[in-house]
Amino acid sequence: MMVQGHIMIGAAVYIAAKRYFYGDGWYMAPGIVIESLCVFLGLLLPDVDHPSSTIGKRVKWLSYPVWAFFGHRGITHSFIFPLLIVFAGHYYNIALMQWVALGVILHLLGDFLTPSGIPLLYPLKTSYRAPITIPTNGIGEAVFCLFAFGLALLYAFNI
Numbered sequence: 802m803m804v805q806g807h808i809m810i811g812a813a814v815y816i817a818a819k820r821y822f823y824g825d826g827w828y829m830a831p832g833i834v835i836e837s838l839c840v841f842l843g844l845l846l847p848d849v850d851h852p853s854s855t856i857g858k859r860v861k862w863l864s865y866p867v868w869a870f871f872g873h874r875g876i877t878h879s880f881i882f883p884l885l886i887v888f889a890g891h892y893y894n895i896a897l898m899q900w901v902a903l904g905v906i907l908h909l910l911g912d913f914l915t916p917s918g919i920p921l922l923y924p925l926k927t928s929y930r931a932p933i934t935i936p937t938n939g940i941g942e943a944v945f946c947l948f949a950f951g952l953a954l955l956y957a958f959n960i
């Protein structure tokens with residue numbers, strides 16, 4: 802899934818969940834700006850394993866070694882990665898890390914919907930994907946992401 806798709810799916814799930822838990826005034830919930838930024842970071846983070854990805858281009862010093870050692874859609878696309886972030890958040894007492902982990906999980910959900918799938922049980926090489934997949938960077942991906950984002954907006958603003 803392309804970065805725009807990850808952001809749209811992530812934003813859709815995040816605002817729908819906020820609306821569900823906080824009701825009509827969800828957008829006034831305390832900490833929503835910093836939480837959103839953390840989710841946004843988490844949405845980009847798994848693709849740090851690809852030097853030409855949106856985040857990989859900005860941190861080549863990190864993305865090249867991760868890519869060389871684990872490959873694209875390796876450890877950063879497994880269940881281990883969000884768990885490591887949650888554990889790090891607990892260890893260093895940074896509660897906002899749970900929002901980064903949520904963003905990572907939403908990224909993995911997006912890639913789970915692609916034909917390549919994700920190596921959920923890394924280092925096992927088996928790739929897991931949804932029964933119905935959407936090819937990356939195709940019109941189907943754009944339509945699906947816009948549809949999900951639109952539905953979330955309708956729900957979040959009671960339209």
Ligand SMILES: [Zn+2]
Pocket residue numbers: 802847848878908912
């Ligand atoms: Zn990815």
